[in-house]
Amino acid sequence: MPEPVLGILTLYINEAKQLEEKAVYRRMIIEGNRMGLDVFVFTPMDVHPSKEQIHALVFDPKSGKWSRKWRSFPNMIYDRCRIQRSTRFQQLLRFRERYKHLLFLNRPLRNKWTIHQTFSQKSRFRQHMPETLLYNASADLHRMLKQSPVLYIKPANGTGGRGILRIERIKNSKGVFDIQGRRQDRRIIPPRKVSASRLDSIVRQWCIGGRFLVQQGIPLRLPGGRFHDYRMLVQKNGQGVWELTGMAARVGAARSVTSNLHGGGHAVRAETLLKDWLGSQDKTDKVMKTAEKLGLDAAAFLEESFGALCELALDLAIDREGKIYVLEVNPKPAREVFARSGDGNTYRKALVRPLEYALWLYNNKGAPASAKTTEE
Ligand SMILES: Nc1ncnc2c1ncn2[C@@H]1O[C@H](COP(=O)(O)OP(=O)(O)OP(=O)(O)O)[C@@H](O)[C@H]1O
Ligand SMILES: [Mg+2]
Known part of the structure; x- marks a missing residue:
């Protein structure tokens, strides 16, 4: 055969x-x-x-x-x-x-705003979404700044930590804001202080020529001053079932508001950093469990909403209380974060799983309901 x-x-x-x-x-x-x-x-x-x-x-x-x-x-x-x-x-x-009639392991997902809206329909996921809106006018910005002292502005179609602006309302100083970020070419914009009206015009310019999200900033600054987040990879396995492959932490470059590896960040083991961040093994275990369940549910839900998926990486922000937020999902994840954090086992698993799943799919072609719905 x-x-x-x-x-x-x-x-x-x-x-x-x-x-x-x-x-x-x-x-x-x-x-x-x-x-x-x-x-x-x-x-x-x-x-x-x-x-x-x-x-x-x-x-x-x-x-x-x-x-x-x-x-x-x-x-x-x-x-x-x-x-x-x-x-x-x-x-x-x-x-x-x-060629949409062919058998695809995965279909494309949608932009960050559509994904956010889709998740927000379900209370199961809404509790893990940072407050987010689509930028329209300065009023949106100031409404959000009343609720949240830190905001992130990011393109609805962005990748790799490009075009991301962080805004912080400075305590006890009326109308002064700290801004820093990364341009479209990933160049770092060092921190500087601006007035409210200057902020408005900077953001207006930032958002020209595309759709941008305004998002509640999750406090992710480590004691050393760098920002961090977590990359979780869930994949379908050789039985066609969603499974957690692994999770790694990313620590951003100095002076960077993003933690992407391409922007100079480095990877470390998730458990190690999370334990330092939350202060106990017990809390770490609980949060890891919750994160795993969230990742698996999110993947299944997105597959149901948008068509076949075989893997999903979630960028997770975890605050000091252990509350988990989904910053972003990536249907075509790089796996190098696991190699870079020294977790060669997970790296290998991450490469092999789509192949094991492909074999399963081939042998059970009639089975995947999601593949069928997207072909109709
Ligand atoms: N709401 C937020 N609060 C805190 N940090 C954030 C927030 N949004 C983004 N960041 C930081 O910026 C980084 C990049 O943001 P995001 O993952 O949304 O876009 P992207 O990395 O450009 O897209 P992709 O992962 O597809 O390449 C995150 O990994 C995180 O470090
Ligand atoms: Mg990302």
Whole structure:
């Protein structure tokens, strides 16, 4: 019997046809090979316009070499494409539409605002959402600042900690605010003090040309002055069931209001940092349990709302009382946070699980209700 075939759908990041995660894909191909799953990599650009053939990137574990081969369409598709401003992305949208009848492990999620609104419909999740609104006018800002001394402004379609502004109302000083942030190119904006009217015009300019969220800031400053948060990864396993793969903490670069690794942050083990932060093992265990349950429920709920998912990373903020907030969810997560925190076991699990799930899906094709609904 021929082996089931999984196609990893990705996008070139430039004209030179470079890929962002080639080393990750190589590892997935090797692992797939061991478990009887034939894996190749392709982009919409590699699909023949009339023949149902793909000029795929294949890796041969024996020779350790990449090459191109014409292949038939795979049995399943694992979509790793992230948003980019290019014609390649437009091509991807056309590909997803044209081939929507194929079996995808995962379908795209929606922007941060839609996700926030979807979660907010359910009290189960609403309690874990920071207060958030879509920026419209300065009045929104000041209404939020009355309730919360710290706000974050972020693009509804942002990634990688870009275009994020932190605003803090300074205690006992009427109408003075501290602002700092990261521009679209991730450059750090060092802290400075501004008046209310200056703040209004800065935010107005910040939000030109896109939709931005105004969000309650969760206090995440560590005693050393750096900001932190947690990255939790939940994935479907080889039985088609959601399972926690792991959780790691990210500590931001000095003077950075974001903790993203690409912005100079570093990763540490979640339990270690959380225990220091909350002050006891007992509290840490409880919070970890609650977070796990939240992650699993959130993944199942989003899948029900938007179509098939095979994994979900949640950016979690946990305040000093142990209250958990969902800052953001990522359906196409990088896994390097686990390698970087020294948790090689979890890193490997994170790579292998989508493959185990793909095999399960292949053998139970009739089963996944979510895949069916998105195909209708
Ligand atoms: N409401 C908030 N309170 C405290 N810190 C926040 C808040 N929102 C964002 N941050 C900080 O900024 C970082 C980036 O924000 P967020 O995860 O929402 O967007 P992103 O990282 O740009 O998107 P992606 O994770 O898809 O790349 C967070 O990881 C966190 O460190
Ligand atoms: Mg994030």
